[in-house]
Amino acid sequence: MTKTPVLALLSVISLPAFALVPPDYHEPANNFRAEIEAGFQLNTGNTDSSSFNGRTKLIYDTTKATQEGTIKGYYAANDEGTTAERYDLQYQANYKLTKGYVYGRGDFVWDQFGSYTNIYTVSSGYGFDAISTGRTKLSLEVGPGYRYNLPIDTEDDPNPDAEKDVILRTAAKFEQKIHEYTTFNADLTAEIGENNNTVTLDIGYKNTLFQDWAFKIGVNMKYTEIVPEGSEQTDTITTFNLLYTFQ
Template sequence: MLIRKPVVIACLALAPMVQAQESENWEGEAELGVLMTSGNTDETKVNGRLGLINDREVWRNSGEFSTKYTEADDETTAEEYRAALETNYKFDEQQYWFLRGNWEDDRFSGYEFESSVTTGYGNRVWQSGKRSFLDLSAGAGYRYNKRMEVDPDTGRDVEEDAIARLAAQFDYGLSENSLFRQKLSTEIGLDDNNTISKSETSLQSSIMNNLSMKVAYRVKHVSDAPEGSEKTDTELAVSLLYGF
């Protein structure tokens, strides 16, 4: 499997995450889920993710890189790569400005790739300790998507549009060893009215030391999906997570 690298991914490098940071200030988690079955159907599923965060007095930087691959009876049925980088400049303990870049390559979505850059205002409206908080953000930006086939309505295979972005993240530490997390986001096209919404609901529980078990349910809805593609994709994943 080769990861295609469109020029659009260069937009992600605009985030000030490149500012020098001491390595000991970074925290992260690596996630891996593998399922292999045989019998009536030979199937292999692999989910992988790497999440990084650097939270300092003024800047909070984060990055997330994930991949999904499924093969059934020697035929690829899912292949997806995602990358998202975000930097926050904190005005105070609650308010912050954000700059975010996102890139996604899903072989079965009807797009060659999807990408966006957004900036705006965020607020940590509630926090209890280090592990429980609620972040809300709103902003605007630019979306650039490349379709696999020409759109019959526009005669083009490229979607370019100004967008508005709304997002929320709720983390709640159920106990010292378990965490509930809900992520929501929606990007609304201001010209073409194409809205892309995502939701991820997850629960993770510590097994031993830095190793945890995670169950996640993800939903993605595209209001104006390419012809032949489903508007809504759902995924239920069980994986092991290692924090560092």
């Protein structure tokens, strides 16, 4: 058997493969990412208890904009009943410019046992990456906003009036990739208003266990300058979670 018939046969077999998958074919970009985590929780401050928590984070990133939404839930109970119940909803949309981005953001908190049971904050402004390398990223944001706070009921004030405040929001978001499997995050946010001021520090340490699974330690600390009588100014939530990432 000569080589010519063999080469002809191979070329005929390979033609359908080239027809189905062109040589310049590339997989479509995946702009969507999601994180789901759950685990153990310790509360100190206005609430002292231990229980479970959950968090879901969705990110959609394109060349023109980035949208990020986060839902958090905290629940704890003891023999006497529920001791902590809180739900957080956060959404931010960044519209990219040649340098930096403009953003719109909403933060909504329902906290049955917190110093403020309902906290609604909307803000907008400008942000930019002060540092952006392969391992380190630091983003800074500043802009005006509006905050609605409903204090918890007390014996002295069983029907408190809501606080409504125009605020200035500043934020620093830091991310450090320590090595291939470990990442450290720290977000610091300050809201300055005429009636009240708050500072929130959110720290996370994530270590990949295998493939898309990771172990995460998180600490959320919030300081509120003016709180209802009998409440503490600082609330701290510490979480130990197992995290799964969809990409």
